[in-house]
Amino acid sequence: MALTFQIEARSGGARVGRLMTPHGEVETPVFMPVGTQATVKGIGQEALEELGAQLLLANTYHLMLRPGHETVARLGGLHRFMAWERALLTDSGGYQVFSLAERRKVTEEGVEFRSHLDGALHFLSPEKAMEVQQALGADVIMALDECTEYPAGPERARESLELTLRWGARCREVSNQQSAIGSQRRQNRGPSTARSFVPQGGTRSRSARDDKQKEQALTEQAFTEQALFGIVQGGMHTELRRESAERTVAMGFDGYAIGGLSVGEPRELTREMVAATLPHLPAERPRYLMGVGTPEEIVEFAAQGVDMMDCVLPTRAGRHGLLYTSEGRINIKLARFAEDGGPPDPNCGCRVCARYSRAYLRHLYVAGEALAGVLNTLHNLAYYLDTMRAVRHAIKLGNLAEFLSGYRSRNLSSPLAVPGEDPA
């Protein structure tokens, strides 16, 4: 296995674990900020380190089109390119391609699509998705799947899950070949130095030659030791979810993702599908729920045993003046905050809440200042990451149920009126 995952505490279905990646450890359950274009919009990497983010998600689709995965590879891979020394996960590109709707054509071989940037024709096959993700060099990469649209009847959902299984097998095959090449290389060269180099955020070694050697070792390791996750589909059909899970698990991935949710279905159905899938995923491997959710939802899914989640909500909502706080969701644009000298969230320890008032944040937003989005996003991410920290703590203490009931009373899960825009 390319990824070591240790479970350290349990409370009901929930667990606290530790993912050991080539770029440091990640405590789970973890919320991954979304860095679509190799940037979490509005926030510098040093701020993400300060917030305690241990794992970021970047989007393969966007990076293969611009600046191009070959360019990123020539610059030393995604970690070096974006100056992020902690762990990274890339999606397969599938989700974005499928959201192009009219601009794509799916065949057994893969999916042909037109770039949203310049209309140029591209082709994404399972092999190509692997090639691009290997060039980017994230610690965790995803198999190419077909994100089943909503609604989809049982026949359509089955057809789609079968395609995802065949594509998953092709990705697994590429990964197996790379592992074989890698272990052959390591045997030929003797023990690798990569394991001894686990960079911590913000630290850089002084010697350029050391840097070069370590970079080479890491690049080689990334190429051969990227963890590959399979993705469960099955639409909104519990029986198909079970079958997709079982057959994906039979292929032996490093971790398992639940895909095809948050695609416009009622939230109750999302919960039902997650509950129908989790029991069929192996307890000893990480489980990743893709594209979910509100603070209340990430707490609930962590309680059910989900280990990893990502969502654009905290960043996107922040840019639209919506703040998640311990007192509920607030819309900072409202006139009632015009003379509110209190902090955005009196119970938050982030540097925005320590320094600025609601009145100031409202003023920045109304005046159209760039700092509005930056500060709102910083606070929202702090809120999400602190929430997950609190969940991990509650699991360790065994009082998760109490913690959950506190969350349910905060009015965080009502649908957000966030206008649509480009991803993340």
Ligand SMILES: [Zn+2]
């Ligand atoms: Zn705050």
